[in-house]
Amino acid sequence: MRRRFDEKARVVEESYYGADDRLIAPPDKGYAVLRRKYDAREQVIEESCYGVDERLVIPRNRQYAIVRNTYDDEGRLTERSYFGVDEKALVQDSEGCATVRYKYGDQGLEIE
Numbered sequence: 001m002r003r004r005f006d007e008k009a010r011v012v013e014e015s016y017y018g019a020d021d022r023l024i025a026p027p028d029k030g031y032a033v034l035r036r037k038y039d040a041r042e043q044v045i046e047e048s049c050y051g052v053d054e055r056l057v058i059p060r061n062r063q064y065a066i067v068r069n070t071y072d073d074e075g076r077l078t079e080r081s082y083f084g085v086d087e088k089a090l091v092q093d094s095e096g097c098a099t100v101r102y103k104y105g106d107q108g109l110e111i112e
Helices: none
Strands: 002-005 011-015 033-038 043-051 066-071 076-083 099-101
Touching: none
Parallel strands: none
Antiparallel strands: 002 011, 011 033, 033 043, 043 066, 066 076, 076 099
């Protein structure tokens, strides 16, 4: 596995290569490249999976090609959205929807 880091030493890409130095998709991963984007607080705001052809894929261990996260001013997750290889919203079997919204009470505990 090779990792690429940004200027803040965050992992922005993980990719897998075979002995011939060509991209491979390990069976336990189901993707060849995983890319991440971060916000100013260093929280992951997007994670996407790509195959050996550098096209979006839905790995076996996930039900989506892209997941996007939104956070509030306190750094709490407020929304998580799932997308397919066409980058359109994708309903998750585990969640029953394409976007999950989280709400927090006055004490900062998740209430919905």
